[in-house]
Amino acid sequence: TARNLFLLPGDGIGPEAMGEVRKIIAYMNEAMNAGFVTDEGLVGGSAYDAHGAAISEADMQKALAADAVLFGAVGGPKWDSVPYEVRPEAGLLRLRKDLQLFANLRPAICYPALASASSLKPELVEGLDILIIRELTGGVYFGEPKEIIDLGNGQKRGIDTQVYDTYEIERIAGVAFEMARTRQNRVCSMEKRNVMKSGVLWNQVVTETHKAKYSDVQLEHMLADAGGMQLVRQPKQFDVIVTDNLFGDMLSDVAAMLTGSLGMLPSASLGAPDGKTGKRKALYEPVHGSAPDIAGKGIANPIAMIASFAMCLRYSFNLVKEADDLEKAIANVLDKGIRTGDIMAEGARQVGTVEMGDAILAEFKTL
Amino acid sequence: TARNLFLLPGDGIGPEAMGEVRKIIAYMNEAMNAGFVTDEGLVGGSAYDAHGAAISEADMQKALAADAVLFGAVGGPKWDSVPYEVRPEAGLLRLRKDLQLFANLRPAICYPALASASSLKPELVEGLDILIIRELTGGVYFGEPKEIIDLGNGQKRGIDTQVYDTYEIERIAGVAFEMARTRQNRVCSMEKRNVMKSGVLWNQVVTETHKAKYSDVQLEHMLADAGGMQLVRQPKQFDVIVTDNLFGDMLSDVAAMLTGSLGMLPSASLGAPDGKTGKRKALYEPVHGSAPDIAGKGIANPIAMIASFAMCLRYSFNLVKEADDLEKAIANVLDKGIRTGDIMAEGARQVGTVEMGDAILAEFKTL
Numbered sequence: 001t002a003r004n005l006f007l008l009p010g011d012g013i014g015p016e017a018m019g020e021v022r023k024i025i026a027y028m029n030e031a032m033n034a035g036f037v038t039d040e041g042l043v044g045g046s047a048y049d050a051h052g053a054a055i056s057e058a059d060m061q062k063a064l065a066a067d068a069v070l071f072g073a074v075g076g077p078k079w080d081s082v083p084y085e086v087r088p089e090a091g092l093l094r095l096r097k098d099l100q101l102f103a104n105l106r107p108a109i110c111y112p113a114l115a116s117a118s119s120l121k122p123e124l125v126e127g128l129d130i131l132i133i134r135e136l137t138g139g140v141y142f143g144e145p146k147e148i149i150d151l152g153n154g155q156k157r158g159i160d161t162q163v164y165d166t167y168e169i170e171r172i173a174g175v176a177f178e179m180a181r182t183r184q185n186r187v188c189s190m191e192k193r194n195v196m197k198s199g200v201l202w203n204q205v206v207t208e209t210h211k212a213k214y215s216d217v218q219l220e221h222m223l224a225d226a227g228g229m230q231l232v233r234q235p236k237q238f239d240v241i242v243t244d245n246l247f248g249d250m251l252s253d254v255a256a257m258l259t260g261s262l263g264m265l266p267s268a269s270l271g272a273p274d275g276k277t278g279k280r281k282a283l284y285e286p287v288h289g290s291a292p293d294i295a296g297k298g299i300a301n302p303i304a305m306i307a308s309f310a311m312c313l314r315y316s317f318n319l320v321k322e323a324d325d326l327e328k329a330i331a332n333v334l335d336k337g338i339r340t341g342d343i344m345a346e347g348a349r350q351v352g353t354v355e356m357g358d359a360i361l362a363e364f365k366t367l
Numbered sequence: 368t369a370r371n372l373f374l375l376p377g378d379g380i381g382p383e384a385m386g387e388v389r390k391i392i393a394y395m396n397e398a399m400n401a402g403f404v405t406d407e408g409l410v411g412g413s414a415y416d417a418h419g420a421a422i423s424e425a426d427m428q429k430a431l432a433a434d435a436v437l438f439g440a441v442g443g444p445k446w447d448s449v450p451y452e453v454r455p456e457a458g459l460l461r462l463r464k465d466l467q468l469f470a471n472l473r474p475a476i477c478y479p480a481l482a483s484a485s486s487l488k489p490e491l492v493e494g495l496d497i498l499i500i501r502e503l504t505g506g507v508y509f510g511e512p513k514e515i516i517d518l519g520n521g522q523k524r525g526i527d528t529q530v531y532d533t534y535e536i537e538r539i540a541g542v543a544f545e546m547a548r549t550r551q552n553r554v555c556s557m558e559k560r561n562v563m564k565s566g567v568l569w570n571q572v573v574t575e576t577h578k579a580k581y582s583d584v585q586l587e588h589m590l591a592d593a594g595g596m597q598l599v600r601q602p603k604q605f606d607v608i609v610t611d612n613l614f615g616d617m618l619s620d621v622a623a624m625l626t627g628s629l630g631m632l633p634s635a636s637l638g639a640p641d642g643k644t645g646k647r648k649a650l651y652e653p654v655h656g657s658a659p660d661i662a663g664k665g666i667a668n669p670i671a672m673i674a675s676f677a678m679c680l681r682y683s684f685n686l687v688k689e690a691d692d693l694e695k696a697i698a699n700v701l702d703k704g705i706r707t708g709d710i711m712a713e714g715a716r717q718v719g720t721v722e723m724g725d726a727i728l729a730e731f732k733t734l
């Protein structure tokens with residue numbers, strides 16, 4: 001049976017990075033009979049230019065029908081002043097919401113070859129391997145009211161609403177505990193229960209879910225501000241971190257930057273398993289943005305996009321060996337001193353996007 | 368005329384740290400005729416134990432009447448399960464709200480003697496001097512509705528509301544621009560305008576305020592998640608950062624931890640100048656918490672509390688020379704290798720809370 005991939009390269013360096021994944025897909029079809037069928041659409045600024053929307057209805061339908069979506073990046077100065085409703089990010093937010101991708105998995109790992117690229121002391125990040133599980137379809141991102149009201153008298157009021165229901169917290173906590181069991185079996189839940197009522201509920205529901213079904217996993221609670229501090233102070237203390245949409249946005253970016261491997265970090269956004277087929281809707285995207293300043297120059301680092309495809313192999317198609325091999329290929333290429341400009345180091349060989357993709361594919365073929 | 372200080376040592380290490388400030392106050396009264404008159408109250412867990420509230424009405428009245436409030440720290444495991452309304456933090460939040468302390472100034476500086484204590488590479492933090500201006504009386508901390516609703520069916524809903532009005536953003540932006548003029552003249556404003564309507568309004572109002580009254584100051588806008596990353600990547604790129612209550616909570620803690628000087632960092636929370644007298648209500652507190660694990664052992668670092676008093680001298684009483692001298696005294700004592708346990712380094716002399724306070728006072732006397 002066919003494996004349906006829907007590709008949304010997006011803006012900036014997205015298309016260049018996606019090009020390197022295409023080569024790997026082609027190779028897997030040819031040499032491994034992987035049966036990937038790909039289709040492609042527009043998202044973000046490029047969709048706005050073509051359709052006046054951050055994603056067209058037709059492309060939304062294709063995303064909904066696919067086994068997995070591969071997403072590049074969106075945004076750039078060109079679209080800085082388009083209306084709020086059709087800004088590039090709206091395409092990504094709509095995909096997350098309509099596909100119900102509530103579980104965002106953001107590994108923050110430090111590639112050994114890159115430990116010295118971190119702004120942290122190498123001994124604090126060498127071997128770092130954190131998995132941040134961010135709730136992705138709730139909280140202040142989607143709660144209503146979300147509006148700007150004109151109060152008259154020259155005054156406006158901006159309002160956003162953070163909302164979490166029990167079931168939303170329960171299901172993301174479940175993902176965190178399940179993931180922890182495949183790792184070091186430790187979960188740290190972060191919120192601001194000392195200030196936010198949604199934080200109080202978050203804390204309660206995580207605690208109850210733990211007690212009811214996952215008491216074998218070690219659970220710790222931390223205030224989100226203290227969590228940010230601890231990430232900087234001693235990141236290796238963490239295994240799995242589970243947190244809400246907005247804190248997850250902030251904390252996963254800080255964690256990503258700590259590793260010194262920002263251009264390398266992938267993410268997976270997963271829905272709930274379908275009751276009948278067990279399949280989850282899924283979208284895979286690099287953590288980095290569209291980097292408009294270097295777009296089109298052939299110098300972008302495609303590793304995060306390729307590593308996102310490795311997550312796709314693992315989580316959407318259960319191709320675990322292939323996923324492991326692809327990740328190993330990336331690590332090997334880095335060990336050989338092949339680097340794009342963003343991760344260049346003394347004595348390494350600097351290459352462009354295409355050469356990096358070629359090197360990883362060549363390595364993958366040998367595994 | 369008398370200078371009225373209201374002391375709220377609070378819980379944990381708060382009272383020990385405050386003890387060292389008391390010595391400096393006594394010395395300034397004696398030797399400099401400073402005319403400080405002090406009164407003292409309870410806040411946090413200790414107020415709960417005494418009055419069943421996180422701060423009593425009588426102490427609130429005293430805080431409102433004082434020229435400045437010196438605040439230690441609140442909280443500890445003993446009060447982890449008291450009702451939400453009377454949790455220790457409620458005392459601090461009420462003080463901020465009722466005194467209308469909308470401007471929270473959080474310097475993130477790296478004491479040269481401590482650069483190596485940072486988890487960042489020393490060259491990234493040596494000489495670091497950022498001022499974070501956090502809005503402190505609005506946003507998701509105080510917006511309504513803020514509640515947990517029982518939906519029946521075992522489901523609850525936690526709600527918090529982020530609200531910002533034009534005037535709130537205008538006045539905090541004004542503080543940031545004014546402060547920038549006394550420093551490197553650069554402001555970076557952080558929000559999530561790509562996701563939050565309050566962020567859209569924040570961005571607009573900061574831009575307009577800049578254009579109308581502060582166009583001599585350099586202004587930059589950054590998304591708050593990218594801001595967190597940039598703080599880790601290259602903290603010295605910033606001069607003044609202005610942001611909302613919740614982002615300010617997260618970002619100032621990350622920034623504080625970057626400096627490696629967490630136990631050393633003070634903060635000032637200021638109200639608007641009174642129309643007649645020009646006086647501002649003000650509260651000064653260390654950035655660190657109550658550290659219940661080391662409370663009562665005589666080993667806590669009193670420097671953040673003493674540095675908070677230096678801010679009080681500067682901002683509440685315009686005693687600029689005295690503030691400078693007190694800060695210099697702290698730096699000199701560190702340069703001499705005198706350290707509390709939290710900042711201990713090879714070859715330094717480890718001292719307790721009281722000896723550290725004595726050393727700083729002795730140094731202050733020589734300046």
Ligand SMILES: CC(C)[C@H](C(=O)O)[C@@H](O)C(=O)O
Binds near residue numbers: 089249562
């Ligand atoms: C692009 C933006 C809407 C998005 C977010 O805030 O979630 C991004 O920062 C991310 O973390 O995926």
Ligand SMILES: CC(C)[C@H](C(=O)O)[C@@H](O)C(=O)O
Binds near residue numbers: 195
């Ligand atoms: C104690 C707590 C309520 C407080 C806050 O969240 O503002 C603290 O973290 C701070 O930053 O001053």
